[in-house]
Structure formats: structure tokens, C-alpha cells
Amino acid sequence: MTREPMNLRALIGRNVSLFIFLVLAVCAACFVHNFADRDNLVIILKQSAIPATACIGMTMVLMTGGIDLSLGYIVGLCSIVSGILAKSLLLPAPEVVLIVLAVGGAIGLANGLITQYMRVPAFIATLGSGYVIYGLAQIVSQGSIINRLPKPFLAIGRTDLLGLPSAVFIALGVALVFHVLISKARFGRQLRAFGFGPRAALLSGVPTARINVLVYALCGTLAGLSGMLFTIRVNAAQPNMGGGVFTFEVVTAAIVGGTSLFGGIGSVAGSILGVLSIKIIENCINLLGVSYHLYLAVQGAIILVAIIFGNMTNRRA
Amino acid sequence: MVFSSFARRGSLFLLPILGFLALGSFIPHFLDVSNLLNVVRQSSIIGICAVGMTYVIIIKGIDLSIAGLLAFCPMVSGLLMLAGFGIVASMAAGVAAGIALGLFNGLMVARLAVPAFITTLVVGQISQGLALIVNGGRSIGAFPARYVFIGNGALLGLPVSDLILFLFLAMGYFIQRKTALGNHILALGGNETVLRQEGISAAKVQFLVFGFSGFCAAVAGLLLSAQLDTVHPTQGDAYQLDAIAACIIGGVDLAGGRGSIPMAVAGALVIGCLRNALDLLGVHPFMQNVVIGSVIILIVFLSGVVRRRTELATRGTL
Numbered sequence: 108m109t110r111e112p113m114n115l116r117a118l119i120g121r122n123v124s125l126f127i128f129l130v131l132a133v134c135a136a137c138f139v140h141n142f143a144d145r146d147n148l149v150i151i152l153k154q155s156a157i158p159a160t161a162c163i164g165m166t167m168v169l170m171t172g173g174i175d176l177s178l179g180y181i182v183g184l185c186s187i188v189s190g191i192l193a194k195s196l197l198l199p200a201p202e203v204v205l206i207v208l209a210v211g212g213a214i215g216l217a218n219g220l221i222t223q224y225m226r227v228p229a230f231i232a233t234l235g236s237g238y239v240i241y242g243l244a245q246i247v248s249q250g251s252i253i254n255r256l257p258k259p260f261l262a263i264g265r266t267d268l269l270g271l272p273s274a275v276f277i278a279l280g281v282a283l284v285f286h287v288l289i290s291k292a293r294f295g296r297q298l299r300a301f302g303f304g305p306r307a308a309l310l311s312g313v314p315t316a317r318i319n320v321l322v323y324a325l326c327g328t329l330a331g332l333s334g335m336l337f338t339i340r341v342n343a344a345q346p347n348m349g350g351g352v353f354t355f356e357v358v359t360a361a362i363v364g365g366t367s368l369f370g371g372i373g374s375v376a377g378s379i380l381g382v383l384s385i386k387i388i389e390n391c392i393n394l395l396g397v398s399y400h401l402y403l404a405v406q407g408a409i410i411l412v413a414i415i416f417g418n419m420t421n422r423r424a
Numbered sequence: 425m426v427f428s429s430f431a432r433r434g435s436l437f438l439l440p441i442l443g444f445l446a447l448g449s450f451i452p453h454f455l456d457v458s459n460l461l462n463v464v465r466q467s468s469i470i471g472i473c474a475v476g477m478t479y480v481i482i483i484k485g486i487d488l489s490i491a492g493l494l495a496f497c498p499m500v501s502g503l504l505m506l507a508g509f510g511i512v513a514s515m516a517a518g519v520a521a522g523i524a525l526g527l528f529n530g531l532m533v534a535r536l537a538v539p540a541f542i543t544t545l546v547v548g549q550i551s552q553g554l555a556l557i558v559n560g561g562r563s564i565g566a567f568p569a570r571y572v573f574i575g576n577g578a579l580l581g582l583p584v585s586d587l588i589l590f591l592f593l594a595m596g597y598f599i600q601r602k603t604a605l606g607n608h609i610l611a612l613g614g615n616e617t618v619l620r621q622e623g624i625s626a627a628k629v630q631f632l633v634f635g636f637s638g639f640c641a642a643v644a645g646l647l648l649s650a651q652l653d654t655v656h657p658t659q660g661d662a663y664q665l666d667a668i669a670a671c672i673i674g675g676v677d678l679a680g681g682r683g684s685i686p687m688a689v690a691g692a693l694v695i696g697c698l699r700n701a702l703d704l705l706g707v708h709p710f711m712q713n714v715v716i717g718s719v720i721i722l723i724v725f726l727s728g729v730v731r732r733r734t735e736l737a738t739r740g741t742l
Contacts, residue, residue: 174541225725226732230486230541231668231678232724238665238717245710351661355549358542368542400561403553407546414538414546 123416124365124380131387139391147394151386152271156278157340158353159382160333162360163285164215164326166378169361170289170302171322172370173222173229177214177237178330178357182349184244185211185334190253190344193260200259207335208328214240215327219320237351244346254343264339274336281329286375298322302370352403359410360385367417385409451704459700461583465651467696468589469494469644471689473667474674475596476526476640478688479633481671482613484680485540487634489529490667492551493641494660497522498649499555502564511571519642525551526638527631534627540634548664555657565654575650585647589689592640596685609633614681669716670695672723679731 136143161178168175185207192203214236221232264274289295300308301315309315330349338344364381366373385406392402453459473490480487501518505511525547532543577584600606608629611619619626644663649655674691676683695716702712 176545221721221725225721226728227721227724228678232721234488234665234668235717235721235724238713242710242712242714242717246708246714355545358545368539398557398560400553400556404550404557405553407550407553410546411532411543414532414542415536 124363124377124384127363128380128384128387131384135387135391139394141394142391147390149271151383151390152275153340154389155379155382155386156272156275157333157337158357158360158386159278159379160281160336161330161353162357162364162378162382163281163375164329165357166361166364166366166373166375167285167289167298167322168229168326169358169366169368170298170370170373171319172302172305173319173323174233174358174368175215175218175323175326175330176230176233176351176354177218177240178233178326179349179351179354180237180240180244181211181214181327181330182334182337182353183346184214184240184247185331186338186344186348187244187248187253187346188344189260189335189338190256191247193256194253194344197257200263203260204263204335207331209331211331211334212324212328215330216320216324218327219323222323223316223319237354241346241350248344248346250346252343252345256338256342256344261339261342264336272340274340277332277336281332282375282379289373289375294318299371302367302372355403356385356406359406359413362410362413362417365417368414451701454701454704461586463696463700464589464693465583465585466700467692468585469648469651469663470666470670470695471589471692472592472640472644472647473663474670474688474692475592475685476637477667477671478596478674478676478683478685479600479609480540480637481676481678482609482680482683483630483633484613485533485544485630485634486668486678487529487544487637487641488541488664489525489544489548489551490637490641490644491660491664492548492555493522493525493638494645494648494663495555495655495657496525496551496645497642498645498655498659499558499564499657501646502567502649502655503558505567505571506564511568515571515646518646519639522638522642522645523635524638526641527635529638530631530634533634534630544634552658552660559657561657563654563656567650567653571650572653573650575647575652585651588643588647592643593685593689596689600685605629605632610681665713665716665720666695666699667692669720672720672727675727677727677731678724679728 141147161182165175165178188210189203189207192198192206193200198206218229218233218236221227221236222229225232227235262273264272264277266273268276289298297308297313297318300311300313301318305315334349337348341348360381361373361378362368362381363384364374364377364379366378366381388405388409389402392399392405449455473494477487477490497518499518500521501514504514504517509517529540529544529547532538532547533540574584574588579587600609608619608624611622611624612626612629616626619629645660648659648663652659670692671683671688672678672691673694674684674687674689676688676691698716699712702715703709
């Protein structure tokens, strides 16, 4: 890498996600009434916790060069499963958590095994499994919604700590663990090597098959966790939760956070900033009273801009 | 070896045909002429989408935008029609919107090297969002009788929907077999170097293929709305997976370079029959999705196994 003068452009180029986040936050604070209120900022944090948890998993999958299009449907299945366990079977909260994480992890594991050993491209494997999971969620729930969940279960994500619900701290904890895993540990180096070139990584002794399967399993587990936190937040377990819209939101956040679609590049910090950025946009759309449906289209526009921008910076490098 | 050469020609779909006849003899009313005509009519949407999708998959892409286009294009036409514009002009506007979005997909893939699945996913999501925004998330309906006739009427005893499907089949087949573009598409999917040596722009081919897929999705969307006499802003969701499944069942290879339009349309009919048979048996649509999702993964897996075996065999290492 050549040494370049510390000009503004280089500074921005190296911290694109931080720059996007700051620009959005400053613009929103200046131009949108009520945005900078303490209550509103707490709402943004609360709303970001759930997609952030899922986005960390998606970031790792994108870093392998794959994608998990079934993520949103895992959220729906885990939502209804957690509702059934907590309300219909009256299981204690810790057992519910363990079973839900296991369900998410098992589905993710299946995705990983299909992509790795059955050699089905990730987008088609997870597109197919997404429909299977969505169907299963509808069948398990028999089309109904379970609400008024038991108090001890709700306490997992709703306990008040320093004025924020515990879900935010759970997300923060997950983020810290995975930040260490991805940016400081051997796992992260192997993941990046695999993402940049699977063949070269294999030849240099990286257990590529294990990494690839593990990443999908972790992504499924985190999707399960975010499905459960989502259920707790809205106090209703429903099979339609998440879905394709949620998957898209999470992919958008990861891309805005600087994750490369071609694999190899990505970070937890970037993805968290990505989630916060798109949640700021969603929040502004709400505050301005514009149709919520606009959020979908705006997300699409953002992801395109992020891809084109990322493409150009890569080319320059 | 018999099996692999058989499968190479995409004949994996003969198995469902045998299954279809076996099923048909067990399910009451399945083999009635009126039911079968109905199956073809229902399959026409999937079939038309599958024609465009086949080309996209041949050039190693995928089109995940058709779910959005199937809703957005008829929404444009429908709103214009209800605003008093002529039927032909309104439909042309909807089709033009589909072609434009398809060309945009092509532009992203050809010029910016964005993976097809991501750009089409994004364009699908944007058009889905637009379909919801333009009418505040509400459905529209009660269209002019002449428009509804396209979806439900019959000419010479054959449903108009079936005729349109046949038209697309013929058009797709003609492009693939009789034009230079058809050869270029196959070359782009199979061996890009040859294409470059011939001095043909890969970008141009990609551009046209995605544009054509957008065109197919727009026409299918208009036909769907004519059949239902409604435009629902999320009506496309159910058809995207079926269109991909139709291509895959018809032996179109996700690894690119191989696929035939008639087989993909046959695949659409297989999907239509499967859904119809499961409906008659009282299987819930959600369960049907579980089946179709699993079938897709299984067929892609099997065709990959067959492809690698034949590759090894042609290299003489097996």
C-alpha cells in the first residue's frame, strides 16, 4: 500500500460506513423535527438491536461470498416456536432460549451443509430453504398468532437497564463477541481468507468446509435469537414475522456497513453502523409522516448507491 | 452413462411426467379436460416468466425481480386504465415499465459487475415498494371488460391465456434456435472466451437478456391481473419461486450454458399440475411450498452431480 497524504477523501474512503452514519445523523438532527429527542434516540436503539443481531450473522455469510436469503423466514419460525414453548408448553425462560437458538442453529447448519456438501449455490439453496421454513412456520402455527406471553419470558428482552431494554445489551454483547471473533481471532482471518479465494485458502491449510458450514449455522442461530427478541418486543409470536422484507433490510445494512458482496470484506462495527444508518432513515420516514412503504423503495435505492460506490472505491484501489 | 446422457439433454423432467400420469389416475377429476385446460391457464403466468428466466439462467444469472414486476407493471397499467386511458396505451405503459426495470438489471450486471441475484433482488424490492406506494397499499380492480377478456376469454375454443403462453413459447424458441442472439446467449453462458473472440459484446447480450426477462414478467403480470380482474400490490410473491422451479425442472442448468425454452415451459406445466393435484388432494398451499422448495434444492443438487460426473468422464479421469 502506498503512503498517501491524510486528506479528507482518504479519510472518508477508509471509514465509509462511519461517514454515511454521521452524515445521516447530522442531517436528521438538523432537518427533522423531534429527531434528536432523547426518547426518539432510545427508540432507534431499541429498533436497531434486533436487526443488528441478525446482521452480524449475515455479515459473516456475505464474507464467505454467499448469502442467506432464508434469514427472515428463520426469524418467523423461531418467533412462533418461542411463542409455543413459552406460552403453550409453559417452559421456563432459559429452556426456551436454548431450544430456540438450537432450532435456528439447526436450520442454519442445514443451509451450510446444503451449500458446502451438496454444492448448491448459496442463493438458490437458501431461497429454496426459505420457502420450506416459511411453510413449516405456517404449519406449526396453524396460521394463528400467540400473544400475551408469560412475564418471565418477556423479561429476557424487556428488563430495564440504564433506561434501555435488555435486548439492546444482548445485541451489544453479541456484537462484542463476534467483533473479537471476526477481527481479532484466527476464525476471522480464516473467514477472510476463504472469502477472498476458497481455493487458495484450502491450499494454505484453512479448514474451508468447516468454516463455511459453521458460518451458516452461526447465522441461523443469530437469526433465531433476533426472532425471539422480536417476539418479546412486540409481545406476539407470529409466523409472518421477519420474512423477505427483514432479510432485505439486513442485507442492506450489511452492504451499507461496507461488507463486500464478493466476499472477504466485512466487520461487525461496520454492520452495526449500517443498521443504525438505515434505522435512522426509517425513523425519519416515520417522523415525517411519509408512507411506510417508501422505506422499501428507499432501502433499494440505498443498497444500489452503496454497491455502486463500493464498486468504484474498489476499482480505484 | 445412459442416465447421465439422458439427464444432460434435460430429460430429468420425464420423471415428473410419469408421476403425473400415475397421480392423475388416482385423483378424481384431475384428468378431466376442463381441469387440464384450467391447469394450463394457471400455468401460463409461470410459463411466460420461465421463458425470460431461462435466458437469464443460461447466462449464469437469476432474476429475483419478477415478484416485484408482476405487481408493479399491472399496477401502472391498472391505474392508467382506471384513470380513463385506453387499454392498449395503458398496457403498453406497464410493459414499458417492465422492460425499463429489466434493462436496468442488465445495466447493473453488465456495466458494474454486480451479481445478478443481488441487483434483481434490489430492483424487485424497489418495484414492490413502488407498487405499494402508488396506491397506498390498496388493491385495484373492476377493469374494462376487454382487458378482463384477455385473462378469462377464449378464442376458437382455446383460452386466450394459453394462446399467449404459446406465443411466448414460439418467440422464445425462435430467438434461441433461429437468431444469432440465441447462439450468443448460449455462448455467453457456456464459454465466454469464444464470444469475445467472435468480437461480440457480452454486455450487450446481458443487457438484452435481462430486458427480455423484464418484458416477460410485465406481460405475465398484466395477464395475471386480467385473470383475477384485480391488481394486488403483493400478488407476485407466489410466482417467482415457481418460475425458477419451472426452469430447473425443465433441465435449465444453474451453472449456465444449457437450457431449452420448450422444456422450461414444460417445467411450468409440471409445476402447475403439481399444484393443481395437491390442491385437489386438499394439501395446503404452505405445504406445497415446502415440497417445491425441497424439490428445487434436490434437482439443483442432482444436476450438479450429473454435470461433474460428465465433466470428469469427458476428461477421461473416471
